[in-house]
Amino acid sequence: MRLSFAGLALAASVCAAPLAAQAQEQLTIYCSILEEQCRVGVAAFEKASGIKVTMVRKSTGETLAQIRAEASNPRSDIWWGGPGDSHIQAAEEGLTVAYRSPMLPELHDWAQRFAEQSGHRATGTYLGALGIGYNTEVLKSRGLPEPKCWADLLDSQYRDEVQVSDPNSSGTAYVFLASLVQLMGEDKAFEYMKALHKNVNQYTKSGAAPVKAVALGETAIGIAFMHDMVTMIADGAPVKTVAPCEGTGYETGSISIVNGRNQDAARKFVDWALSADAQKLVGADLKIYSIASNTSAPISDKAPKLSEMKLINYDTIRYGSVAERTRLLKKWDADVKSAPK
Numbered sequence: 001m002r003l004s005f006a007g008l009a010l011a012a013s014v015c016a017a018p019l020a021a022q023a024q025e026q027l028t029i030y031c032s033i034l035e036e037q038c039r040v041g042v043a044a045f046e047k048a049s050g051i052k053v054t055m056v057r058k059s060t061g062e063t064l065a066q067i068r069a070e071a072s073n074p075r076s077d078i079w080w081g082g083p084g085d086s087h088i089q090a091a092e093e094g095l096t097v098a099y100r101s102p103m104l105p106e107l108h109d110w111a112q113r114f115a116e117q118s119g120h121r122a123t124g125t126y127l128g129a130l131g132i133g134y135n136t137e138v139l140k141s142r143g144l145p146e147p148k149c150w151a152d153l154l155d156s157q158y159r160d161e162v163q164v165s166d167p168n169s170s171g172t173a174y175v176f177l178a179s180l181v182q183l184m185g186e187d188k189a190f191e192y193m194k195a196l197h198k199n200v201n202q203y204t205k206s207g208a209a210p211v212k213a214v215a216l217g218e219t220a221i222g223i224a225f226m227h228d229m230v231t232m233i234a235d236g237a238p239v240k241t242v243a244p245c246e247g248t249g250y251e252t253g254s255i256s257i258v259n260g261r262n263q264d265a266a267r268k269f270v271d272w273a274l275s276a277d278a279q280k281l282v283g284a285d286l287k288i289y290s291i292a293s294n295t296s297a298p299i300s301d302k303a304p305k306l307s308e309m310k311l312i313n314y315d316t317i318r319y320g321s322v323a324e325r326t327r328l329l330k331k332w333d334a335d336v337k338s339a340p341k
Contacts, residue, residue, distance in 0.1 A: 030076045060170060060207070107293045133240070146242075161219065162196065165206060180192060190332075202219075
């Protein structure tokens with residue numbers, strides 16, 4: 001693998017350090033991107049740095065809850081992946097620490113802006129738009145039309161055909177919730193979600209679960225990040241994905257350093273994760289079609305075209321705040337999840 005500036009600097013620092021000191025460097029990463037991305041990324045970093053890594057893969061909400069529960073005795077060093085809203089909440093709670101990576105000048109403006117907004121306690125590694133995915137074969141077999149808009153999903157003919165994750169455990173679903181509130185206004189957004197509830201067959205723990213269920217034909221329609229749906233399409237699944245006609249929100253996938261233990265090794269991992277080579281490795285090379293934050297990382301022509309969508313001006317800072325997130329989740333539990341079908 002060709003090493004970027006960050007990779008070369010990292011390799012040089014590893015070679016220069018005494019072997020005894022290197023043997024002591026360890027890192028525990030809580031990873032909220034796809035399992036394969038986590039495994040491939042960790043293996044590459046271990047090879048480049050000589051640092052021993054323990055990786056635990058969990059959904060965004062689960063990871064935030066675990067880091068919070070371990071605050072008095074941190075067991076992790078890095079939180080890698082998941083929508084920026086949750087990373088902002090972790091920053092507000094003092095669960096993560098500030099770090100200005102030397103890689104920042106290589107990042108797109110939106111990633112640099114997000115880092116500044118978070119007080120440099122989180123940095124954007126990728127961008128992904130929220131959308132609708134559907135299995136064309138399942139829809140055809142059931143005589144159902146292909147949905148194009150959020151409003152389409154409320155049609156009674158889609159009863160028990162829609163799958164979405166639970167915003168308490170899934171960052172994807174929280175982005176869905178916050179996007180609807182920003183797009184429609186809070187009252188109309190909750191009216192929409194209560195109506196959609198009648199057509200939802202399952203609220204999954206992970207945001208990736210509806211993607212896999214659509215690809216396998218276990219559900220006709222899923223609400224998820226479009227780039228994850230495109231990965232299934234590239235693998236040959238009979239799936240299509242669409243940005244809803246009314247408009248949609250997006251995630252700023254992020255990385256943060258946990259307020260705890262192996263800070264030096266953690267900073268090395270952040271620098272590596274922000275490099276073009278690392279983002280290519282866990283992105284385009286794995287058929288992951290999100291938009292990488294490093295300006296030199298390749299973007300596949302299969303990636304969703306953000307310029308062709310109606311994207312809202314997603315307010316990550318407001319909807320990542322502890323107060324707003326807690327309030328919206330409590331309201332969703334009471335008004336949506338508990339509603340009769």
